[in-house]
């Protein structure tokens with residue numbers, strides 16, 4: 001049986017280590033490096049599937065933890081799976097729920113068999129294990145499933161991190177066991193190890209030996225400084241198979257997307273674009289702005305002169321300023337639309353720069369225009 005998820009390498013940028021590729025899945029293919037919009041509760045907040053397609057989103061993410069608790073993976077299974085439930089016929093990736101347990105719940109208790117914790121909505125006692133996380137993702141029918149892992153906090157001692165990496169490797173094996181009995185979705189292993197080179201190596205070796213169709217780098221974008229993340233990428237990506245997708249979880253801001261691509265990352269996800277959109281913060285080619293600022297009350301130009309999105313083509317800063325100040329839902333739709341399109345456009349510019357072997361130059365130009373400090 002052919003692998004459900006495969007990576008096709010197109011080329012590597014001659015100026016940097018970035019690579020251009022295509023990921024093939026049962027629900028279609030998407031070009032990489034790719035930004036993946038997040039749809040935690042089976043919707044990319046305020047966006048319709050048609051609008052996501054119009055902005056050229058190749059794949060979206062959803063969440064095992066949230067959908068298990070509400071509406072329940074059984075409901076979604078009965079609906080015919082997540083693609084049918086949310087009317088999205090392109091690829092879907094689901095995270096395994098581990099990260100959400102640590103970031104949302106209290107009273108969690110990590111044991112070898114799994115994690116005991118309380119439902120963050122009503123306090124009920126819950127238990128999530130590698131087997132349970134696989135069963136939920138299988139019910140959702142996602143094209144790419146993530147292994148159940150522990151994402152330790154930053155900073156963590158070397159001793160804690162070592163024990164955690166070894167347990168995450170044992171959990172990864174249990175996920176493969178549970179998965180083998182189910183459908184042919186692609187299961188990605190998640191490399192942990194924090195900022196410790198020896199532990200990243202140990203985690204990568206454990207997981208690569210299990211021959212997953214793709215790999216993620218976890219345990220980053222948890223409050224560590226940017227140079228710690230970049231260094232971790234520099235000694236971790238070379239340990240990952242060149243013929244399989246590399247997914248950096250929870251990243252990120254425009255500069256992190258470019259710096260991650262330069263270090264060989266193919267897939268990114270983050271809640272930033274829709275989260276900051278809700279309070280009126282917009283990413284533009286000349287840096288961030290908050291549209292609620294009084295300066296925009298009579299500014300009848302587009303959010304971003306260089307953006308061709310639905311919002312920038314049809315509405316003014318003054319109008320969006322008014323809607324957000326008036327707490328009008330349409331305002332949040334317009335800011336969300338623009339921010340998502342901004343990151344999706346950025347990744348198309350990154351792919352084009354790789355095609356032209358000039359991603360290093362593009363990084364300089366973008367950082368200069370956006371106002372990021374020099375390297």
Ligand SMILES: CNc1nc2c(CCNCC3CCCC3)c3nc(N)[nH]c(=O)c3cc2[nH]1
Nearest residue numbers: 040062063095099151218219220221249250
């Ligand atoms: C924001 N920073 C960050 N996120 C991380 C995430 C979550 C990635 N985003 C998932 C989507 C959000 C809701 C639907 C799916 C991580 N996930 C896992 N399993 N392991 C990590 O080490 C892990 C590490 C992460 N770091």
Ligand SMILES: [Zn+2]
Nearest residue numbers: 307309312338
């Ligand atoms: Zn726009």
